[in-house]
Amino acid sequence: MTRLPAIALVTMTLWVAAGTSAPAQGPQSVDLKALLDQYLRGDRDAAVASAAAVQDLGPLRLRFVQDTPGWIAGDPAQVETRRAVVAAFLLELTAARLESDWGRFSDLIEWQCLQMRTANATPSEFERAWHAASHALAGRARARQWLLGEFAVLPHQKPSKAPPSDPQHPPARHLMHALERFPDDPRFQLSRIVAWTWGRDTEPTRNVRGRDDDEPRAMAVTRRRLPSQLEAVIALETLTNITEVAADAYVRIGIMQFVVRDFGAALRAYEQAQEIATDLATKFIAFLNAGRTLEALKRPDDAARAYTRALEIVPDAESATIALASLRFAGDEREAAVTMIDTVFNRRPAPADPARLIPYGTFLRWPSLKSAMRAAISSTSPVPNRDAE
C-alpha cells in the first residue's frame, strides 16, 4: 500500500468514526498539540493522563491524523525527535485505554508505523524500541491477524496464496512490517511465532486432573490440532540457540507441548528454561508451569516443590499461591493452605503476577519496553525525562 492511499483511508475511517459517535467533548477540547509539547518537554505521564481522560476518543483520533504531521514539521531541527514523540505518545495513550479501546487505536498505530517506514529508509533504534512496545500492547489484545495477517504461516512454512477475504480492508500485518525493518531481531522473530500460536494455546496452564480419563471428546479435539502445535515447536526450537530469547522460547515450547498433552516434553522444556532464564518473570513462569505439568504427571509432591520454588522467585505471586494452596487444601495440609491464602489475599492491591500475563505475548514486559522506548526518544535529542527522575 502506498503512503497517500493509506493515509486517506485512515483519515476517512476516522472521519466516519468521529461523526457516528456522540461526542461528550468537542474537537476543540482536545488540544493535542499542547499535549505533545508537554510530552516533548518531558512531562510525559501527565500528558498521557490528560489525553487518556478524554471521554470520547473520536475527536482525538481525528486530531491525531490531522495535526501531528504539522506538529512534527513545526521544528525542522527536531523532526526525528518529534516524530518519535508522536509515536511514543500514541502507544502510551493506547496502553492507558488498552482494555476498553484497543480497537480504537490499532489503526492509528499502523498508520504511525507507515509514517516511520516511509520517512526513514534506515530504521532507527527508536523505531525498534517502538515496535517492541507496540507488539506488547497487541499481545494484550491477542491481535493475531493485525500482527501477522489473515493467513499467517511460520517461518519454515510456505506462504499462503489464499486471497484476502476482504481485499478492501486487509489486516495490518504490523509485526511483519517490523520484521521487514529488523529481520534479524530475535525478539521479533519470537513474537511472530508466539502470535501464531494464539488460538492454538487454549487454557495452557490449567490443572488437567480428571480430564484425561473423563473427557475423550476434548482429547479428540486436541489430537486433531496436534500437528499445528508441533509446527510451532519446530519454529521455536530454532530460537533456543539465541541467548537473548532462548529461555522464553523454551517456555513457549513447554506451553505447546502441554497443550498436546506431551507432559514429559513440556517438563523438559520448562526445566531448560529454569536453567538459563536470567529475568525473574521467565524463571518464575518456568517453575510455575513445571508445577502444572508435574500435577498433570500425577507427581503432586514434585509439583508442590516447583510452586514453592516459584514463590521464592516472586514472593506472594497469587497464581503460584493458588496453585500450591489448592494442592495442600486437597491434601493433609489444610491449615497451611488457609494461611497462605489469607496472607496473600487479604491485602490490596494484588502484587503483579507474571503468570497471569503469559498468554499475552510480551505484554508482561510492557513497563520495561515503555521505558526503553522513552529512553530511545531521549537518545535522539537532549529531552528531559522528568518521569524518570
Place this chain on the structure above:
Amino acid sequence: MRRGRGSFLLLITGSSCLLAGAALDSQAVFRTRTESVAISASVKRGNSPVANLTASDFRLTDNGIAQAIEAVTIESVPLDVTLFMDTSGSTAGALDRMKRNVISIAGMLRPDDQIRLLTIGLSVDTNVPWQPAGKPISLDMKAVPGISLVYDALFVALTHTPAAGRRHLVVAMTDGQDCGSLLDGARVLDASGRSEAVLHWIYVSAGGDFDKQSVPAWCTPSDAGEEDFVEQSAIRTGGGKHRSRFGDPAVRTFAQILDEFRRSYVLRYSPRSVKGQGWHTVTVQVPAQPALTIKARSGYFGS
C-alpha cells in the same frame, strides 16, 4: 479452637449448644470437647424457613449409616461474608450497579459481622479486605475484559476458616463463565467439599453486551456445556444457584440468602460405623414432614 486433622468440618465443638429456637451465646457454641461433624441445613416450607425443629425431628446418614444427632442449633453467630463480584468483560456493563450492590449488601450485615469483597481482573483481587460490616467501604472496582478468573476466585473464597464462634457465607455474583483460571471446575468442586463455607451462586449476566473495540476473551471456557461446576460446588456446600440481575433484584436475592443462612440449622454428630478417610455423603431428612425443602451440605472429606 483446634481443627480436626485436616478434615473440613471435623470441628472440635462444645456440648453447650442450645436447642433450636432458644437464645444462644455464640461464645458457648464452640467450646472444645470432642471431634464432631457439623452440617449446615436450611429447612423451608415453601419460601418460609421452618423453626423449632429438634434433633429428634431429623434423620441424618453418613455414607448411608444413620447417625445420632447430638445437637441442633440455629446459630445466630457472627458471620464472615465473602462477596465475589465478577468484574470480567462478560458482566462489565453492570459495574455501577455492582458497586451499589456492594454498599447495599454491606448495610444488611450486623455490626459484629465482617465482610470482604473479591473481584477479578488480570488477577484475583481482594478489593475490600476483611473488615467490620459497619465500616465504610472504599471501592475501586473496574471491569477487565478478556479474562475471567471465576474458578480461581471461588477457590480463594472457599479457602477461609472463620474464627471460633463464626460462620462463613460466600455469595458469588457471576455468570459462571471462566476464562484463564489456573484451576479447573473439578478442583473448585473438590475444594467446596473441604470448605467450611456455604456457597451461594447468584447467576447474573450483562447479556453478553461486549464492546467490540475492547480486548477480546482469549480462551473458550473449556467447561462450557459439560458440567456446571459452580452450581455443583454451591449445592455441595449446602448453598444453591439463584438467578437474578444486578441492581435491586440482586440485593433482594442476597437478602433471602442471608435470612435463610441465619435461620439455618447446624446438626452435629460424631461419626460412628463409617470409615474416616475419603468422601462422606451426608443426607438430611425430616421424616415426619416429607413436604419440607431441606438444603444441606451434601458431604465432607474425612481424614
